Amino acid sequence: GENVEQHPSTLSVQEGDSAVIKCTYSDSASNYFPWYKQELGKRPQLIIDIRSNVGEKKDQRIAVTLNKTAKHFSLHITETQPEDSAVYFCAPFPSGGSYIPTFGRGTSLIVHP
Amino acid sequence: GAGVSQTPSNKVTEKGKYVELRCDPISGHTALYWYRQSLGQGPEFLIYFQGTGAADDSGLPNDRFFAVRPEGSVSTLKIQRTERGDSAVYLCASSSAGGGNTEAFFGQGTRLTVV
Numbered sequence: 001g002e003n004v005e006q007h008p009s010t011l012s013v014q015e016g017d018s019a020v021i022k023c024t025y026s027d028s029a030s031n032y033f034p035w036y037k038q039e040l041g042k043r044p045q046l047i048i049d050i051r052s053n054v055g056e057k058k059d060q061r062i063a064v065t066l067n068k069t070a071k072h073f074s075l076h077i078t079e080t081q082p083e084d085s086a087v088y089f090c091a092p093f094p095s096g097g098s099y100i101p102t103f104g105r106g107t108s109l110i111v112h113p
Numbered sequence: 114g115a116g117v118s119q120t121p122s123n124k125v126t127e128k129g130k131y132v133e134l135r136c137d138p139i140s141g142h143t144a145l146y147w148y149r150q151s152l153g154q155g156p157e158f159l160i161y162f163q164g165t166g167a168a169d170d171s172g173l174p175n176d177r178f179f180a181v182r183p184e185g186s187v188s189t190l191k192i193q194r195t196e197r198g199d200s201a202v203y204l205c206a207s208s209s210a211g212g213g214n215t216e217a218f219f220g221q222g223t224r225l226t227v228v
Contacts, residue, residue, distance in 0.1 A: 034216065043204065043219040044156065089155050091217075100146070100169060101217060103155035 002027045006090055006104035013080055014112050021107045023090030024072040032093035033066055033073045034101070039086045047088075048075070052095075080111045115139070117220035119205050125226045126195055134190040134223045138207030145188050146217060147180055148204040156204055162188060195227045 003026035013019050023033075034049035050057045050064045050073065057064050063076040073092075077084055087108050091101035118137040126132050138145050143164055148156035158172040165185045173179070177195075182188040192199055202224050206217040 032215075043221045045219070046216045049216065099144070100158055100161050102158065103148075105155045106153075 002030065002092060002094060002102040004090065004092060004102050004104045006088075006107050008107060009105065010108045010110070012110045012112065015080060015082060017080055019075075019077045019080055019084070019109055019111075021075045021088055021090075021109070022072055023074065023092070023104055025090075025092040025102075026071065027092065027094050028068075028071065029095050030071075030092040031095040032101075033064065034091050034093070035064060035075045036089045036091060036103075037086045038089065038106075044089060077109075080109075082111050082113050085109055085111045117205055117207055117218050119203075119220035119223050121223060122221060123224045123226075125228060128195060128197060128227055130195050132192050132195055132225065134192075134203050134225070136188045136190070136205030136207075136220060138186060138188070138205070139209075139218055140186075142207035142209050142218075143185070144208045144210065144215075144217075145182060146206045146208075147188070147190050148206065150202045150204055150222070159190070159203075192225075195225075197227045200225055200227045 005024045007022050031052040036044035037047045038044040048062050048064050061078045066073040087106045089106050090104045093101045120135045145162040147159040150156045160180045161169045162182045177193045180190045202222040204222045205220045208215045208217045
């Protein structure tokens, strides 16, 4: 099955700084790469995703970059705000087999005002 | 409703008892997933349905766990002879296509506590 790792496990930044979280995966057949945000006690929610035919996607302060050769994709948050504080999960999705997204262990982002 | 609904939101049960957790996916979504999330961990895959059939149940930890989706919509996760180690948040997610490449929408979860 897919082996997914996220780094760092915890990230602490000052408000206004940028944050980058990296996700590495093992299944070269993966072709859909979402990032989920989970606030304390709440459900995971999709914040941005990318498909294997593009290298970068932006949505306001959030971007995702993909390196299929190296099998990693990264979440970039610029101008961080306290409400960005949450746990972020990557969940690469294979194109074959059972189509089951495998979640990383999560990155806890803390934005200090 | 418009989203994935899970009931109950909280369940406390005694060790050895049987529990059922219900998931109501978004209408029309053919793919349904069950995950289990322990504190400080990412969601751990349990079982995946495509329509009425379990396409992959390789994540079920043992034969005390079973899930059904008889009409291809609502799913029930059943746990027999519960153990304290079963305590976790059980998350259900659905998506519109089983071929991947589509967003999985999560329910709010059922927090199961086995005492």
